[in-house]
Amino acid sequence: MKLKDFSEVQYINLVTYRRDNTPVSTAVWVAGIGDALYVTTGKTAGKVKRIKNNGKATIHETNQSGSQKLSEDLDLLAKIIDDPTEKQDGIKAITKKYGLMAKMMMRGPDEGRFIIKLENPE
Secondary structure, rough: HHHHHHOOOOEEEEEEEEOOOOOOEEEEEEEEEEEEEEEEEOOHHHHHHHHHHHOOOEEEEEOOOOOOOOOOOOEEEEEEEHHHHHHHHHHHHHHHHHHHHHHHHHHOHHHHHHEEEOOOOO
């Protein structure tokens, strides 16, 4: 699968890496905008710290629980979005894709939420 193909799937496993390169996998929602994928998470999530320390990420399609690997791995670059406009674009894309469920899960102030951008490494 290519990066754009993942924008059509319901769930991906986002694998981020600890300082010692130990992988940590989390099933997440994903939405695509242009040549990038966007994921939302809470500010206190461990993946935020891991991405800030090491922007390496791997994804593959999965089921809701993250227990099944449904595609090959794709290695990407992950970064936390600071730009308010791009952050809102990511939130809107996820809300549009997942509808009412996203609105329920993402309620509350956006200040308590991070948007992660996934891109092909340059």
